[in-house]
Amino acid sequence: MSDLPKPNEFIDRIDRSIPRTGWMDTPIDIRKGMYCYAANPKSVEYVHLPNAHAWNPVEDDWHLPENWKEIIHEGFKTRLERFRSFKVFMDICVRCGACADKCHFFIGTGDPKNMPVLRAELLRSVYRNDYTTAGKILGKIAGARPLTMDVLKEWWYYFFQCTECRRCSVFCPYGIDTAEITIMGRELLNLLGLNIDWVATPVANCYRTGNHLGIQPHAYRDMLDFFVDDIEEITSVRCEPNYNQKGADILFITPSGDVFADPGTYTCMGYLMLFKFLKEKYGLSITWSTYASEGGNFGFFTSHETMKRLNSKMYAEAKRLGVKWILGGECGHMWRVINQYMDTMNGPADFLEVPVNPITGTRFENAKSTKMVHIMEFTADLIKHGKLDLDISRNDNLKITFHDSCNPARGMGLLDEPRYVIQNVARHFYDMPANTIREQTFCCGSGAGLNAGENMELRLAGGLPRSMAVKHVHDKYDVNTLATICAIDRAALPTLMDYYLPDVRVTGVTELVANALIMPGEGERTTNLRGEPLPGMEEEEE
Amino acid sequence: MDFKQLLQKHKRAILNQWFDLLAESYPSDTATFIKSQKDPFHNPVGDAARKGLEAIYDGIVESADPETFTAFLDPIIRIRAIQNFSPAQAVSFILQLKPLLQHHFEKDLTDSRLHREYDQVATRIDNLCLLAFNLYMQCRETLYQIQADEIRNRTFKVLKRSGLLTDVDDPVGSIPS
Numbered sequence: 001m002s003d004l005p006k007p008n009e010f011i012d013r014i015d016r017s018i019p020r021t022g023w024m025d026t027p028i029d030i031r032k033g034m035y036c037y038a039a040n041p042k043s044v045e046y047v048h049l050p051n052a053h054a055w056n057p058v059e060d061d062w063h064l065p066e067n068w069k070e071i072i073h074e075g076f077k078t079r080l081e082r083f084r085s086f087k088v089f090m091d092i093c094v095r096c097g098a099c100a101d102k103c104h105f106f107i108g109t110g111d112p113k114n115m116p117v118l119r120a121e122l123l124r125s126v127y128r129n130d131y132t133t134a135g136k137i138l139g140k141i142a143g144a145r146p147l148t149m150d151v152l153k154e155w156w157y158y159f160f161q162c163t164e165c166r167r168c169s170v171f172c173p174y175g176i177d178t179a180e181i182t183i184m185g186r187e188l189l190n191l192l193g194l195n196i197d198w199v200a201t202p203v204a205n206c207y208r209t210g211n212h213l214g215i216q217p218h219a220y221r222d223m224l225d226f227f228v229d230d231i232e233e234i235t236s237v238r239c240e241p242n243y244n245q246k247g248a249d250i251l252f253i254t255p256s257g258d259v260f261a262d263p264g265t266y267t268c269m270g271y272l273m274l275f276k277f278l279k280e281k282y283g284l285s286i287t288w289s290t291y292a293s294e295g296g297n298f299g300f301f302t303s304h305e306t307m308k309r310l311n312s313k314m315y316a317e318a319k320r321l322g323v324k325w326i327l328g329g330e331c332g333h334m335w336r337v338i339n340q341y342m343d344t345m346n347g348p349a350d351f352l353e354v355p356v357n358p359i360t361g362t363r364f365e366n367a368k369s370t371k372m373v374h375i376m377e378f379t380a381d382l383i384k385h386g387k388l389d390l391d392i393s394r395n396d397n398l399k400i401t402f403h404d405s406c407n408p409a410r411g412m413g414l415l416d417e418p419r420y421v422i423q424n425v426a427r428h429f430y431d432m433p434a435n436t437i438r439e440q441t442f443c444c445g446s447g448a449g450l451n452a453g454e455n456m457e458l459r460l461a462g463g464l465p466r467s468m469a470v471k472h473v474h475d476k477y478d479v480n481t482l483a484t485i486c487a488i489d490r491a492a493l494p495t496l497m498d499y500y501l502p503d504v505r506v507t508g509v510t511e512l513v514a515n516a517l518i519m520p521g522e523g524e525r526t527t528n529l530r531g532e533p534l535p536g537m538e539e540e541e542e
Numbered sequence: 543m544d545f546k547q548l549l550q551k552h553k554r555a556i557l558n559q560w561f562d563l564l565a566e567s568y569p570s571d572t573a574t575f576i577k578s579q580k581d582p583f584h585n586p587v588g589d590a591a592r593k594g595l596e597a598i599y600d601g602i603v604e605s606a607d608p609e610t611f612t613a614f615l616d617p618i619i620r621i622r623a624i625q626n627f628s629p630a631q632a633v634s635f636i637l638q639l640k641p642l643l644q645h646h647f648e649k650d651l652t653d654s655r656l657h658r659e660y661d662q663v664a665t666r667i668d669n670l671c672l673l674a675f676n677l678y679m680q681c682r683e684t685l686y687q688i689q690a691d692e693i694r695n696r697t698f699k700v701l702k703r704s705g706l707l708t709d710v711d712d713p714v715g716s717i718p719s
Contacts, residue, residue: 029626031626033624034626100571100575101575101579101584101585102584106572107584107585107586107587108586108587108621108625109625109626110568110569110572110576110587110625110626111569111572111626112569112571112572115571222705260699260700261695261696261699262695262699433583435581435583435584436583442583453689453692453693456685456688456689457624457625457685460624460685461624461625464586464587464621465583465584465586468582468583468586468589468590469583472582472583495688495691495692498684498688498691499620499681499684499685499688500620
């Protein structure tokens with residue numbers, strides 16, 4: 001017994017320290033719970049991306065082609081020449097630190113390499129080494145370092161710890177878009193087949209079947225028909241949608257997540273009810289497509305070319321069906337792709353009409369080139385003109401706050417419409433603190449393809465700032481509902497709430513609209529779309 | 543002056559040092575940020591630590607019950623349980639209070655009466671560490687549970703919606719035993 005160490009000796013042996021070395025000399029530690037699994041080579045191959053191969057992030061050998069350094073060097077050079085913005089972003093940062101503490105991943109993980117400036121330095125250090133005179137001569141003194149296997153692994157680890165949310169860019173005095181740097185970093189990694197499976201397989205699925213999940217047309221239809229039955233049970237109204245209807249007024253496209261993942265499914269039921277209402281009252285014909293069955297675009301997280309390919313399907317389908325314009329559902333990055341890239345990528349969509357709401361006459365000038373209107377703009381316009389019949393008391397049991405999804409907020413400036421809609425379909429709405437919403441909104445921590453299961457610790461750490469802002473309104477106003485307009489949010493935030501705030505549940509905004517919407521010919525409604533009793537109907541349900 | 547009064551009198555100074563020690567469990571750049579950023583929404587780690595440590599300190603002085611301590615510890619441990627810490631590192635900040643107190647009250651503790659009172663406080667700190675470990679484990683179990691739930695929800699519900707799975711709806715008794 002006397003040989004055993006005493007308790008305090010045990011405690012003294014606990015290493016509480018973290019290496020106090022400079023960032024370039026701090027070795028990479030690929031930690032379980034922080035990274036996503038490697039891409040399935042079949043998925044990489046399916047969309048003709050290079051160097052598809054099996055590999056494992058935690059093994060030493062990533063099985064790269066022999067000339068991998070050359071591939072990266074050439075790829076880097078090509079992108080510097082092709083994208084002026086990338087070249088500028090590599091040169092102009094003065095390391096003022098304004099972005100440093102704005103990243104949810106830095107705030108949540110406490111890992112300095114998640115400071116946006118340092119994430120960018122991962123690329124810049126190699127840029128200086130390979131392409132600048134100062135870097136070539138002075139090396140490390142000028143912040144340059146050669147590309148090595150360790151550097152490449154560091155790129156992979158940290159470029160897949162960025163959700164491309166662009167919060168840091170809001171604070172950069174030069175307007176450096178760090179998301180663009182991550183996009184480039186991921187493009188370079190893709191040249192070596194180093195994608196994550198949560199991105200690569202949805203991309204392959206979307207390319208083949210039209211949506212990330214690989215739901216085939218008949219199954220997609222089955223899913224929606226199932227919702228039609230559910231809605232009928234609740235409202236006594238059958239909301240049969242149009243499928244692939246040629247000559248419809250409008251093509252509706254939403255993320256496939258809404259079709260199968262709770263609680264997005266309730267939002268999807270909301271769309272079906274809204275469109276039925278508009279058809280019955282105003283004769284508006286909206287069609288769904290079982291081919292362009294995905295709003296999201298994980299190609300955006302892979303390469304510009306892949307993004308373009310996946311985006312084109314939506315417009316090809318609009319052309320085939322001969323609709324006037326496209327209505328888009330509650331999605332996140334779909335809107336950034338539409339608003340910032342589509343026009344110069346696959347557009348302008350001249351074969352479509354400038355979107356006009358046939359019921360109100362409103363012309364959506366902001367969408368005159370992309371021809372694609374956000375469902376929140378559309379619904380807000382209908383409400384503004386008094387075109388919806390609403391019983392907002394049905395949402396009286398909800399105390400709601402709104403999470404601005406990064407892409408609609410910062411990528412297209414959609415800030416007021418969702419709030420306007422919520423406040424017109426429910427009575428109790430409380431915004432989170434000003435520096436956590438609107439342009440400064442904190443990401444859910446799971447965007448840009450990081451909503452996998454294996455990187456849960458990363459997701460929970462990244463979602464910490466958002467959760468603490470929700471906790472604030474939960475403690476202060478008793479908020480019990482977190483509304484959002486993004487399918488990834490609807491998938492990711494419930495998990496986040498389970499960990500930090502189990503009392504708060506997540507909803508899409510159109511679900512709230514549908515609960516309040518008085519359908520023509522409806523029976524007495526005693527439950528909401530989730531089958532829970534409406535306020536005042538608790539006894540009827542028992 | 544008894545040890546409790548000493549703790550109350552020196553509260554601010556000890557709390558500041560304790561907070562700094564917790565912040566320094568992170569890399570130096572992060573520690574600087576945690577110490578300096580005052581906005582609670584931009585610095586939830588620092589905010590949870592500042593509020594939590596103060597409540598815990600008061601709880602130690604007043605010898606609060608385990609439920610109260612658990613409520614104070616939860617916000618700090620919930621965050622540290624998902625960060626890059628070993629289980630020991632995640633809860634070690636609690637034990638750091640003991641050497642801090644020993645050092646701060648070095649002269650006072652030569653008095654045997656005060657030292658006996660300190661020993662009681664030290665026992666409370668040890669117990670607190672055990673509570674923190676319970677919390678840490680609960681957080682880790684929640685983490686694994688929600689991971690499992692996500693996978694279950696993603697697959698099971700699709701199978702059910704697609705009609706490949708159905709609930710048992712035969713009337714009771716209709717199935718021969």
